[in-house]
Amino acid sequence: xxxxxxxxxxPIVILYLGLYKVQKALLPVTIIxxxxxxxxxxxxxxxxxxxxxxxxxLFNNFSVAFSVVSIVSTILILLLSKGYFERISSHIxxxxxxxxxxxxxxxxxxxxxxxxxxxxxxxxxxxxxYILAGIRKKDFASNEAALKYFLMGAFSTGFLLFxxxxxYGASGSFDLDGxxxxxxxxxxxxxxLFYTGVMLIIVGLCFKVGAAxxxxxxxxxxxxxxxxxxxxxxxxxxxxxxxxxLRLFSACFFTISSFWAPVLLVITIITLFIGNITAxxxxxxxxMMAFSSISHAGYLLFAIVALGAGSANSIFVYAAAYxxxxxxxxxALILVKQQTRTDNFDGFNGLAKNNPFLALVLTVSMLSLxxxxxxxxxxxxxxxxxxxxxxxxTLLVVVAVVNAIISIFYYFRVIIAMYFRSAExxxxxxxxxYKFVLGISAIATIVIGVYPAFISALI
Amino acid sequence: MESLTQTIQAVPLNHxxxxxxxxxxxxxxxxxxxxxxxxxxxxxxxxxxxxxxxxTAFSVYRGDAAGQVFVFFIMALAxxxxxxxxxxxxxxxxxxxxxxxxxxxxxxx
Numbered sequence: 001x002x003x004x005x006x007x008x009x010x011p012i013v014i015l016y017l018g019l020y021k022v023q024k025a026l027l028p029v030t031i032i033x034x035x036x037x038x039x040x041x042x043x044x045x046x047x048x049x050x051x052x053x054x055x056x057x058l059f060n061n062f063s064v065a066f067s068v069v070s071i072v073s074t075i076l077i078l079l080l081s082k083g084y085f086e087r088i089s090s091h092i093x094x095x096x097x098x099x100x101x102x103x104x105x106x107x108x109x110x111x112x113x114x115x116x117x118x119x120x121x122x123x124x125x126x127x128x129x130y131i132l133a134g135i136r137k138k139d140f141a142s143n144e145a146a147l148k149y150f151l152m153g154a155f156s157t158g159f160l161l162f163x164x165x166x167x168y169g170a171s172g173s174f175d176l177d178g179x180x181x182x183x184x185x186x187x188x189x190x191x192x193l194f195y196t197g198v199m200l201i202i203v204g205l206c207f208k209v210g211a212a213x214x215x216x217x218x219x220x221x222x223x224x225x226x227x228x229x230x231x232x233x234x235x236x237x238x239x240x241x242x243x244x245x246l247r248l249f250s251a252c253f254f255t256i257s258s259f260w261a262p263v264l265l266v267i268t269i270i271t272l273f274i275g276n277i278t279a280x281x282x283x284x285x286x287x288m289m290a291f292s293s294i295s296h297a298g299y300l301l302f303a304i305v306a307l308g309a310g311s312a313n314s315i316f317v318y319a320a321a322y323x324x325x326x327x328x329x330x331x332a333l334i335l336v337k338q339q340t341r342t343d344n345f346d347g348f349n350g351l352a353k354n355n356p357f358l359a360l361v362l363t364v365s366m367l368s369l370x371x372x373x374x375x376x377x378x379x380x381x382x383x384x385x386x387x388x389x390x391x392x393x394t395l396l397v398v399v400a401v402v403n404a405i406i407s408i409f410y411y412f413r414v415i416i417a418m419y420f421r422s423a424e425x426x427x428x429x430x431x432x433x434y435k436f437v438l439g440i441s442a443i444a445t446i447v448i449g450v451y452p453a454f455i456s457a458l459i
Numbered sequence: 460m461e462s463l464t465q466t467i468q469a470v471p472l473n474h475x476x477x478x479x480x481x482x483x484x485x486x487x488x489x490x491x492x493x494x495x496x497x498x499x500x501x502x503x504x505x506x507x508x509x510x511x512x513x514x515t516a517f518s519v520y521r522g523d524a525a526g527q528v529f530v531f532f533i534m535a536l537a538x539x540x541x542x543x544x545x546x547x548x549x550x551x552x553x554x555x556x557x558x559x560x561x562x563x564x565x566x567x568x
Binding site for chain 2: 116119123127130134138143146147148150151154155157161164165166168169172173174193
């Protein structure tokens, strides 16, 4: 549990550093603190996991794996933030601190063992994100994103809470084990309170992870928020949402899957189609990435629809592949946007001529998001599809393959713009930090794609 | 304390559930239909408070304190949410001189 303590104390230290105007030390201290938290998490790997703090938290291998993915993604994102926040305001310590507070909420979300902690984790994360979405105070799009995210986030929290209250009313417990035992002992009873509660929790969590038909806030918020914050929301936050979703359903509601699996199946199919088809029509790269993140939410839901022993691992692999690829895509977008002042596809025209490195890593990222073999994205999709096939969900896999083909069209638009369209442009300057993060991420994508054995049986 | 519990239990549990469901639905309708950011915000609070009522009722009927403790967490986090939410609304008011969410259409809703 040292991880959570380090990540909670770190932002307070950062705020003090900001108070004493040690701007240069902010990023190094944050990175060192996060590395320490990650080490603390890894040392708990394969420890005998018992619920701690009166059964509130359970730090098992599942939590360790997802904590490490979240922390690594956050480190990569923060490395991209070098020089980014300074352009928004001179008080940059607060931005680092709020991102870290949000990460603390995420650690709670992936290691809760009681519905109280699920709620608290989601709230700590969300309240920090409401602020982060609106950090460009004079920019109207950023304001609008913050308000929409806030209203929709609070609205969905209401559904989640009502669901938790109904489940408490039926089972008399907030504890995951307690609820599971109640379901086992009352397996034949048809308690309407309990089943309504499960439905409301599904609604609340689908809002949080941006699955259709509760996705309508996602594109606006992702487009309006500053690119770096969008990156954080579409990778770390989405992964944490799915980890929390899976933890609840695999620990508690596993035995009544015949009740909720059809609902999630429909949600998954709608999400895939809405995400992919709407993404085809976008002119803005950033908005396309928002719709693509909706479609990836659909693929991630596969593991919950076809719940089994391998679900945790397939979500882990898919989430890692998706996060790495998104980090490259948004990193490239931030650089291109600084030069061209636009986030349309046209901004990428002719990029390959002057910036072969940037074009190459962005190509790797797009191929990985589209799920082309020899990239990490293919391995992720492979695990998801084989998990669904193991449950004889052939319909779902057919729909998903059709969607994977649709998605190739819009991901390849970027590649075509970079390599086959010509435009008069100067070289985009790529700072050393960006070179490091983009290079590492591209290598990781290909290594996981070529040699998936070391990541495929972790959890 | 004993008499308070008895007073609460004098009303059948189903009535509490129905009342909470009605208040919750009013909140949902308010969020979906009203156009003023502050009123939407109040509707969200209504939703959270219906949950509080429901949790308290369940807690009394089961003689289990956990539900009432949860109510405190909801209150504390709702207060944190209010602080951030009102700040966001003030920020928008400074830029647009309005808190009608219909002005928020630069990004497609």
